[in-house]
Amino acid sequence: MKLKKGIPVIDQGDKLGFWGGKFGGNFVPETLKKPIEDLEIQFNKLKNDRNFIKERDKYFKNWIGSPTRFIKLQNLTKHIGGAQIWSKVVSDANGGAHKIYNATVHCLLAKRSGKKVIIGDTGAGYAGKMLSMAARKFGLKCKIFMGAKDIKRQQPNVKAMKKNGAHVIPVYSGSQTLVDAVSECMRYWVANCDTTAMCVGSTVGPAIFVRICGWSTSQISRELKLQLFNEFGNIPKKLKLYNCVGGGSSSFGFWNEFMDYDKKQIEFIGVEAGGPAKSKRHAAPLTYGSKIGILHGAAQYVNQNDDGQIEETESISAGLDYPGISPLHCFLKDTKRARYTAASDEEALRAYQIVTKYENLRPSLEPSHAFSVAIKEAKKLSKDTVIVINSCGDAYKDKKILERKLGKKYVKSN
Amino acid sequence: MLNPISFAFKKAKAEKRPALLTYTVAGDSSKKQSLEILKSISKYADLLEIGVPHNTPVADGGQIQTSSYRAIKNGIKMIDILKIVKDFKKSKYSKPIILMGYYNMIYQFGENKFLKECKKSGVNGLIVVDLPWPENKNFSKKCKKNSINFIQLLSPTTSNRRLKSITKDSHDMIYYISMLSTTGGKLKVTPKKILKNYNKIKNISPKKYCVIGFGITEKTISNFKSADGLVVGSQICKEITRSLNNRQNPVINVSKMVYKLKKKIS
Numbered sequence: 001m002k003l004k005k006g007i008p009v010i011d012q013g014d015k016l017g018f019w020g021g022k023f024g025g026n027f028v029p030e031t032l033k034k035p036i037e038d039l040e041i042q043f044n045k046l047k048n049d050r051n052f053i054k055e056r057d058k059y060f061k062n063w064i065g066s067p068t069r070f071i072k073l074q075n076l077t078k079h080i081g082g083a084q085i086w087s088k089v090v091s092d093a094n095g096g097a098h099k100i101y102n103a104t105v106h107c108l109l110a111k112r113s114g115k116k117v118i119i120g121d122t123g124a125g126y127a128g129k130m131l132s133m134a135a136r137k138f139g140l141k142c143k144i145f146m147g148a149k150d151i152k153r154q155q156p157n158v159k160a161m162k163k164n165g166a167h168v169i170p171v172y173s174g175s176q177t178l179v180d181a182v183s184e185c186m187r188y189w190v191a192n193c194d195t196t197a198m199c200v201g202s203t204v205g206p207a208i209f210v211r212i213c214g215w216s217t218s219q220i221s222r223e224l225k226l227q228l229f230n231e232f233g234n235i236p237k238k239l240k241l242y243n244c245v246g247g248g249s250s251s252f253g254f255w256n257e258f259m260d261y262d263k264k265q266i267e268f269i270g271v272e273a274g275g276p277a278k279s280k281r282h283a284a285p286l287t288y289g290s291k292i293g294i295l296h297g298a299a300q301y302v303n304q305n306d307d308g309q310i311e312e313t314e315s316i317s318a319g320l321d322y323p324g325i326s327p328l329h330c331f332l333k334d335t336k337r338a339r340y341t342a343a344s345d346e347e348a349l350r351a352y353q354i355v356t357k358y359e360n361l362r363p364s365l366e367p368s369h370a371f372s373v374a375i376k377e378a379k380k381l382s383k384d385t386v387i388v389i390n391s392c393g394d395a396y397k398d399k400k401i402l403e404r405k406l407g408k409k410y411v412k413s414n
Numbered sequence: 415m416l417n418p419i420s421f422a423f424k425k426a427k428a429e430k431r432p433a434l435l436t437y438t439v440a441g442d443s444s445k446k447q448s449l450e451i452l453k454s455i456s457k458y459a460d461l462l463e464i465g466v467p468h469n470t471p472v473a474d475g476g477q478i479q480t481s482s483y484r485a486i487k488n489g490i491k492m493i494d495i496l497k498i499v500k501d502f503k504k505s506k507y508s509k510p511i512i513l514m515g516y517y518n519m520i521y522q523f524g525e526n527k528f529l530k531e532c533k534k535s536g537v538n539g540l541i542v543v544d545l546p547w548p549e550n551k552n553f554s555k556k557c558k559k560n561s562i563n564f565i566q567l568l569s570p571t572t573s574n575r576r577l578k579s580i581t582k583d584s585h586d587m588i589y590y591i592s593m594l595s596t597t598g599g600k601l602k603v604t605p606k607k608i609l610k611n612y613n614k615i616k617n618i619s620p621k622k623y624c625v626i627g628f629g630i631t632e633k634t635i636s637n638f639k640s641a642d643g644l645v646v647g648s649q650i651c652k653e654i655t656r657s658l659n660n661r662q663n664p665v666i667n668v669s670k671m672v673y674k675l676k677k678k679i680s
Contacts, residue, residue, distance in 0.1 A: 016548075016549060025549065026546070026549065027517055027544040027545060027549070028472070028544055028546060029472065029473040029543055029544060029546070029567070029569075030546050030547075030567040030568060030569045030571075030572060030591065031473075031569040031570075031571050031591060031594060032571075033546055033569075033571065033572070033576070034571035034572065034573060035571065173479055173483070174469055174470070174483075179470060180470075183470050183471065183472055186472045187471075187472060187473065187474070187475070187596045190472065190473055190594065190595070190596055191594055191595045191596055191599060192594065193571065193594060194571075194594060291522075293518045293521065293522060294516070294517050294518040294521060294544065295470060295518070296470065296472065297472070297544070304518070304522070306522065307491050307492055307519065307522060307523075308468070308492075308518040308519040308520075308521065308522035308523070309468065309469045309486060310469055310470045310518075
């Protein structure tokens with residue numbers, strides 16, 4: 001299995017949508033074949049259409065607020081005493097997370113195809129919140145599917161969705177988290193694909209959704225590349241990019257522009273959710289060697305039992321609480337372009353405490369996983385190494401959990 | 415020799431009625447009970463679909479999901495399902511058996527091993543909901559080698575070009591999904607329109623037996639008497655749930671329901 005140079009990774013799949021011959025694909029009911037094919041044709045055309053890209057960039061700049069900041073974490077660097085620690089503050093984006101890029105692109109596509117309704121899944125509530133924002137912006141009706149357990153633990157985002165006029169549909173089946181929300185959303189699409197567009201909230205699902213999402217979030221690395229040039233005059237000789245990985249949309253977007261660099265120069269480190277330290281459950285299929293299986297239309301490494309039933313996950317962060325992982329990351333793992341590891345709930349919380357103590361930055365529980373590993377590794381690295389952590393979400397949504405776990409003093413008011 | 419699936423359709427044709435296909439979930443609500451249900455309904459049904467329960471089904475509505483979760487909770491495994499088929503086939507009620515499920519379960523079992531075991535147990539046909547054409551080409555060939563019917567699905571969204579390719583690659587039986595819906599949805603299209611699409615398929619592929627499924631219930635079934643076969647699933651699953659909730663015997667209640675369904679199309 002080999003990664004090709006000079007071709008975007010999203011376009012490296014084969015005819016049937018498999019990366020490396022085995023990840024991804026389209027394991028979907030017959031009914032969805034047609035709408036998926038329509039979307040493929042539309043996207044393949046528009047992604048090379050100058051006017052469409054202009055339109056996208058206009059909204060990315062004026063509405064989402066690109067570029068998001070690229071900042072040095074001076075105090076943290078000093079405290080750790082190793083590599084230079086920087087952060088790409090993607091949570092600056094309108095709505096507070098990277099999910100806005102994919103949501104915006106899906107709404108632009110839906111509008112062009114004449115669809116009036118857009119549906120989406122959400123875990124932490126960011127994908128749902130952003131889709132509800134974008135839907136309102138572009139005049140589309142919006143329905144969001146969300147696990148009942150996640151609705152309870154991510155109330156601020158639920159409120160935001162409702163405020164944006166979206167209909168939030170609680171999902172009570174299975175573990176009542178993201179995995180069930182995605183299933184329910186796909187089922188709704190099966191029954192309504194003639195009038196309704198679907199937005200999958202991450203780089204997961206049938207191949208076309210993986211591609212659209214990866215294409216959209218790649219804005220992050222496009223910005224970062226310029227910012228690195230501005231800051232250092234060149235791409236640093238030793239650069240490490242840390243990102244949390246749930247479905248894998250922010251990490252893929254954070255790395256995409258740097259794919260062709262030698263990994264000795266630019267290393268990618270993906271941090272999965274290891275779950276509570278004492279629990280056997282986790283949401284880290286790449287780190288803990290899960291087998292390949294089919295989930296939500298795509299072949300991927302996925303937590304499952306011997307019989308092929310998908311296993312329940314456990315993580316403090318709803319956004320990473322997914323048993324599978326993007327086919328793109330399976331591909332990057334097996335081609336050894338990226339390295340994957342996990343942080344536990346406790347480690348993520350500790351990282352959150354350290355970051356907020358030294359810096360005026362409040363990463364949500366998802367990027368706190370990435371900070372945890374970055375901080376640990378930074379100690380052992382030379383001063384000329386530049387590490388960048390994607391702070392892809394803001395902790396406001398985690399207020400309740402943080403208060404419960406760490407006490408009120410760690411939660412500043414918004 | 416005619417395979418059992420074609421034989422069942424032929425027999426129904428001779429009686430000038432569509433074949434009745436039932437769908438129940440293996441292991442719902444227990445291994446023993448689901449076998450009892452199969453035995454008792456086989457007096458009236460012509461072909462029996464057995465659902466392989468999966469916990470992330472992307473095409474099933476609430477009723478079948480409830481049945482599936484119940485079965486999984488009670489510990490049903492793929493080997494148990496094959497055992498149910500084997501036991502059923504040994505009984506005097508034997509009818510053609512079609513397993514219906516999602517691809518991951520087969521993938522984890524191993525395609526070749528799975529087909530070998532299916533053949534041993536007496537499975538006659540397979541429907542894999544999330545393995546569409548052309549992705550299913552290889553698997554479909556393997557099925558044929560093992561004398562198992564691979565049943566292709568067609569839907570209202572299937573284009574004419576696809577329709578031709580899919581029917582060409584299909585075996586004896588084809589399954590037409592009546593409308594855009596998950597299983598168990600209310601019939602939101604007129605029977606006339608559904609039959610129009612059905613006839614289109616029959617015109618392209620007159621020799622293949624085509625069944626209609628999704629939205630077929632006691633109320634709607636008599637509208638489709640001209641079809642080769644009709645599948646009732648969610649209503650049966652619902653009846654199992656209702657019986658359990660009322661502390662009644664699902665075997666008797668489901669059997670009564672299938673009897674009535676048969677009457678409506680006879």
